Amino acid sequence: DGGITQSPKYLFRKEGQNVTLSCEQNLNHDAMYWYRQDPGQGLRLIYYSQIVNDFQKGDIAEGYSVSREKKESFPLTVTSAQKNPTAFYLCASSINGGRAGNEQFFGPGTRLTVL
Amino acid sequence: KNEVEQSPQNLTAQEGEFITINCSYSVGISALHWLQQHPGGGIVSLFMLSSGKKKHGRLIATINIQEKHSSLHITASHPRDSAVYICAVRQETSGSRLTFGEGTQLTVNP
Numbered sequence: 001d002g003g004i005t006q007s008p009k010y011l012f013r014k015e016g017q018n019v020t021l022s023c024e025q026n027l028n029h030d031a032m033y034w035y036r037q038d039p040g041q042g043l044r045l046i047y048y049s050q051i052v053n054d055f056q057k058g059d060i061a062e063g064y065s066v067s068r069e070k071k072e073s074f075p076l077t078v079t080s081a082q083k084n085p086t087a088f089y090l091c092a093s094s095i096n097g098g099r100a101g102n103e104q105f106f107g108p109g110t111r112l113t114v115l
Numbered sequence: 116k117n118e119v120e121q122s123p124q125n126l127t128a129q130e131g132e133f134i135t136i137n138c139s140y141s142v143g144i145s146a147l148h149w150l151q152q153h154p155g156g157g158i159v160s161l162f163m164l165s166s167g168k169k170k171h172g173r174l175i176a177t178i179n180i181q182e183k184h185s186s187l188h189i190t191a192s193h194p195r196d197s198a199v200y201i202c203a204v205r206q207e208t209s210g211s212r213l214t215f216g217e218g219t220q221l222t223v224n225p
Contacts, residue, residue: 031211037156042119042201042215050210058212088156094211102211103148106158 003027004107006091011112013085021076021110023091030096032074033104036060037088046089049074050096078112085114118142121202121216128223134189136219138202141183148213149176149187150201158201161187192223 004025013019023032031050035043045058049068063082068074074093078085090109094102119140128134138147149161162169162176164185169176173192178185189196202216 033212040217042117042217043203043213044215045212048212090156090158096211103160103163104211104213105160106150109156109158111156 004091004093004105006089006107006110009108009110011110013112013114015114016080018080019078019085019112021078021089021091021112023074023076023107025072025074025091025093025105025107027093027095027105028071029093029105030071031094031102032068033092033094034058034064034066034074034076035090035092037090037109043090046076085112087112117216118206118214119202119204119216121200121219123219124217125220126222128192128221130193130223130225132192132223134192134196134221134223136187136200136202136221138185138187138216139183140185140202140204140214142204142214143207144180144183144204145207146205147178147185148203148205149185150203152199152201152218154198161200189221194223194225197222 007022033048034046044060047066049055052071065077088111091107092104094104122137146165148163152158173190175188199218201218203213
């Protein structure tokens with residue numbers, strides 16, 4: 001089955017530790033995205049990648065880092081510099097990052113709690 | 116003021132009722148999306164539209180580009196429709212990036 005997988009579904013970390021969230025897609029999509037969702041707020045874009053080996057900052061990139069070494073994988077690292085990392089993180093992909101009108105497909109999300 | 120505003124924030128209905136969720140935006144767009152998020156958190160795309168009206172089963176989405184407004188209608192609502200409904204717009208100048216509304220929490224009681 002084609003789709004987007006995120007693991008794990010729930011993640012707990014101690015304050016001050018870096019943590020990496022996994023996102024894999026087998027849809028052969030060029031573009032991938034990371035969003036953060038907080039209660040009472042709309043999804044906010046952290047980073048996006050339009051093509052392998054390239055990525056751009058979104059609206060709230062501070063304290064996060066990404067890599068895009070393979071087309072199917074776009075891991076997100078939440079660093080200790082992120083002041084309020086506890087949130088629900090969603091990964092998405094679309095066929096093409098540059099063209100308007102492409103639908104985004106979302107993964108199931110990872111709920112990160114920093115203790 | 117958010118670029119994408121949804122109303123109402125919360126909506127409770129009885130099974131069988133006709134439901135309308137509204138979305139207004141203040142920017143030029145190339146497309147508008149309606150998304151559904153279930154309690155587990157996963158998001159499903161319901162519609163993508165740039166003009167007119169689309170229908171899928173009991174769901175209908177309309178958009179008025181001149182008024183910068185879209186509505187999502189659910190006919191004969193059912194408890195399984197209970198979810199958060201999210202409006203998102205693709206701005207004309209932002210390629211594939213989306214700007215999201217805060218969502219509308221819908222609860223349909225039996």
